[in-house]
Amino acid sequence: MINPIEQQRVRILINGIVQGVGFRPHVYRYALEYQLTGTVLNDSQGVTIELQGDKRQIQLFINCLKEMPPPLARIDKFEVVIIPIISENSIFEIIQSQQQSQAVVAVSADKSSCEACNQEIMDPANRHYQYPFTNCTNCGPRYTLIQALPYDRENTSMAKFPMCEQCAESYQNPLNRRYHAQPVSCPNCGPSLTLTTNQGRFIAEKQNALDECIHRLKLGQVLAIKGLGGFHLVCDATNSSAVAALRLRKHRPTKPFAIMVANLDTAKQLVLGNDKEWELLSSQARPITLMKKHPTSPLRISENVAPNIDKLGLFLPYTPLHHLLLKELNRPIVATSANLSGEPIITNSRKIQEKLGNVVDAILDHDREILNACDDSVVQVIDNQIQVMRLARGYAPLSLPIKDKQVSTSIAVGAQQKNTIAFGFDHNIFISPHIGDLNSIETEDYFETTLETFKRLYKLKPSILIHDKHPDYSPTRWAKDRSKNADQLIPVQHHYAHVLSVMAANQYTNSVMGFSFDGTGLGDDGNLWGSEAMIADTKGFSTICQFSPFQLIGAEEAIKDPRRVLLAILFQRYSINEIYDLKLPVLNSCSPQLISNLHKIWKNNSHCINTSSAGRIFDAVAYALGLVEQVEFDGQAGMLLESAANNNKEKPIKFTLKKQNNQWQTVHFLCDIISAISEQQLTDKRIGQISAGFMEAIAISLCQIASEHKSLPIALCGGVFQNRYLHELCRSKLTASGHKILVPGLVPINDEGISLGQLWYAINQ
Known part of the structure; x- marks a missing residue:
């Protein structure tokens, strides 16, 4: 008793x-x-x-x-x-779930299938044998199939699949690992596969659909395969013809493809990694992990998978369907997001037929609806810390509890590129999965859909809207259009928001020394910034240094055409004849008339934009070294310079990034690099030395500024710091000098983190 x-x-x-x-x-x-x-x-x-x-x-x-x-x-x-x-x-x-007014429970991100489920689908004696939708409480879809909270089956896309007697018994038994696993199902009662042509004509279903899919991949075909949060475009990664066909059809000449491999042993034949990288690759989040290519890989994949860079983006299977496919196929596959460039990932086969019917040969579909699209996360390891480059499946929605503040219901709408949305209420912050670049109607629709999803899940009626200062950004226009329904409309400068995002990840409110380097962002003076060294807290910031400005000739055209950036900087020091005398190999292909026309535009300052962007300087240097002619994807120049620097075994060529009147002297810096390029023949060795020296000069100069404010912790942010070579160099030098560096954790330091920075500013006013 x-x-x-x-x-x-x-x-x-x-x-x-x-x-x-x-x-x-x-x-x-x-x-x-x-x-x-x-x-x-x-x-x-x-x-x-x-x-x-x-x-x-x-x-x-x-x-x-x-x-x-x-x-x-x-x-x-x-x-x-x-x-x-x-x-x-x-x-x-x-007892049965209850629904109340405003939800504050965090919606879980989708997770990869657990080991217990993986064993069951390979066991002929188990009723889940070869069933591609096997899951339990410890794994499977969450965010992508939820319609409302609480998270119960009737509030998900599984509501239309009545459970069979055996599944119902597992679902109702608290001692079973499938107890209230909302997507629980089996071959007798759950979703099933269908294989169709690229125009939707039936080919096969269930196991026959998977068998035929594998057969077609072995023949070199390109297939669309439905995953957790959308479709992948898939082909045999060892078949160069198949990879070339995918590139040609998708109009994607050089941007790297991600590779899915069956297991860790296969991954270790393709890439080199440290313990942290292997841990991330095999974690239940299953992100695409960028790792160094194995120099003597025993497993041959197409060189066209990731041309001219020394990295591969690898991930392991994260659904039973992927496990079954890779086991039978027995070779790595290209698995890239099924979308048109700049548009969101496609979630239904009808859209595949409409938009990518000319890209794929067949479509492997299933009838479990994807309610909330979610791409694959992309990460890398820098100085043994995770750096998230795309916040999506496995990590997002990302929730951050706020310890000390009660938050008014707020929505921060993020940036134009790599958009995410951040929501704050009660003691919580939620960051949406990656939405993308808001340059198309489809992506703007996806932005609206994501907003509505979170407003519906959490019953949000925002009283505060926070946006970027750029008046032409789609999210800015959206916020201003709805400002009459909000109590406050708060603008936040782009690069300041980058720094604030790192502060928010650490729930930090005091002053920091922030280095915010990226491709573009509207500054407070009306020019495009992108190289800010600032002292910032949650009340405001002051810029203490940035690159001296130069012109983007032709405005946005210069973002894709780096020779315009290079010439604009050279025009500040040299005449056209003096530029010819430099004998730069990359300018040999430029006609005198083109250079003359660009000089006239520059001189007249017509159709030009003033910028101090570090990202554009990376473009100019990569172009001058002959590494890139046209920028085909974001961060391409940085990747190529990083690869060249990583391959350098010699002492880097020394350059000096001079500072004068709170500006780094862009023209002096670039002209020194041009002199080094002109004075000797450009070999791979020379390119590596110059690339390494270029980034080392930036790192040294950053550390010199940081040393003047030694009491302040450091925030390194903006897309330029996704360059692992530069980032690790800066961290190494700063740490050796005794500086504290704030770690962003799962918060991306590129524009995906902007929404969180905007929200952190509003929360602390």
């Missing part, structure tokens, strides 16, 4: 990632273990537990739940309140 004096009843309120991760059965098992009675339920606030029993047993229960929550759970808030003891049955119950 329990002494009544020792009895207690408590109510426990838990918030965080606690739904769709097996939290209630986990609680149920602990309650049985510690002989406690009571209830547990999901609601829009999280999980509510009531426990009654011996006081000591309740404390043991609390300690265990805090220390050993379910594998996919994250506890942000854990409140315990003592309540009156009641008379009740001597049982512990899981």
Whole structure:
């Protein structure tokens, strides 16, 4: 008998990632273990537990739940309140979910299939054998199939699939790992595969569809295959003809493709990595991980997968379908997002037929609807820290609990490029998955759809809208159009928002020394910035240095045509004849008339934009070295310079980045590099020395400025710092000098982090 004096009843309120991760059965098992009675339920606030029993047993229960929550759970808030003891049955119950006014529970990101499920699909004796939609509480889709909170089957795209008797038994048994796994199904009751032609004509279904898909891949065909958050364009990565066909049809000449491989052993034949990289690659998030190409790889893949760079983007299978496909195919596959350039990933076969019917030979579809599109995450490791380059499947939606502030309902709409949206309310921040570049109607529609998804899930009625200062950005226009329905409309400068995003990732509000280097962003003086060294806090910033400005001849045309950037900087020092005398090899292909016309435009300052962009300087140097003629994708010049520097085994050529009147002297710096290019023949060795010296000069100059403000922590942000060579060089020098560097964690330092920076500014006003 329990002494009544020792009895207690408590109510426990838990918030965080606690739904769709097996939290209630986990609680149920602990309650049985510690002989406690009571209830547990999901609601829009999280999980509510009531426990009654011996006081000591309740404390043991609390300690265990805090220390050993379910594998996919994250506890942000854990409140315990003592309540009156009641008379009740001597049982512990899981009771039906309840919906309340505004949800604050975090929607979990989709997770890769767990080892238990992977074993089942390979076991002929198991009823899930070769079933491509096998999942349990510890894995499978979450965000991509949710319609509303709480996360229950009727609120997902699985609602149309009634469970068979065996699945229902698993679903209802709290001791089964499939208890309330909302996508639970089997071959008798769940989604199934269909293979069609590129115009939707039926070819095969179920296992026959997968077998025929594999057969076609072996023949060198290009297929669209439906994943968790959208379709991939897939072909055999060892078949150069197939890869070339995909490039030609998709009009993607050089941008690297991601490769999916069956397992870690295969990955180690293709790339070199450290422990952190292997850990990331095989984590349950299963991101595309950028790693160094194996110099003597025993596994041959097409050189055309990632031409002219020393990295490969690899990822492991993250659905049972991928596991089954790769096991039977027994070779790596190209698996790139199915979309037109600049548009969002496609989620249904009808759109594949309309937009990519001329790209693919067949479509492997299934009938579980994707309600919320979500691309693949892309990451790399810098100085043993994860750097997220695309925030998506496995990590997003990203939720950040706010410890000390109650937040008014706010929406920050982010940047024009690499857009994400950030939402703040109560004690929470949520960042949407990657949306993309808002340069098309389709992507703007996706922006609107994502907004509506989060407003619906969390019942948001925003009182504050935050946007970039650029008046022509689509998100800025969206916010201004709806400002009459909000209490406040707050603009935040682009590069300041970059720094703020790193501060937000660390919940930091005091002053920092921020280096915000990227391709473009409207500055407070009306010019395009992109190389800001600033002292910033949550109230404002002051720029203490940036590259001296130069012209983008032809405005946006110069972003894709780096010779315009190079010539604009050279025009500041040299006449046209003196430029010819430099004997730059890359200018041999430029006609005198073209150079003369560009000089006239530059001199008249007609159709030109003033900029101080570090990203454009990288473009100019890569062009001068003959590494790139036309910029075909964002960050291309940086990747090529990084590869050249990584391959350099000699001492870098020394350059000096001079500072005068709070400006780094762009013309002096670039002309020194041009002299080094002109004075000797450009060999691979020479290109590597110059590339390394160029980035080392930038790193040294940054450290010199940082040394003048040694008490301030450092934030390195903006897309330029996705260059691993430059970033690691800066971190190494700054750390050696005793500086503290703020780590952004899962928050991207490119424009995907802008929305979080905007929100952090508003929260702290």
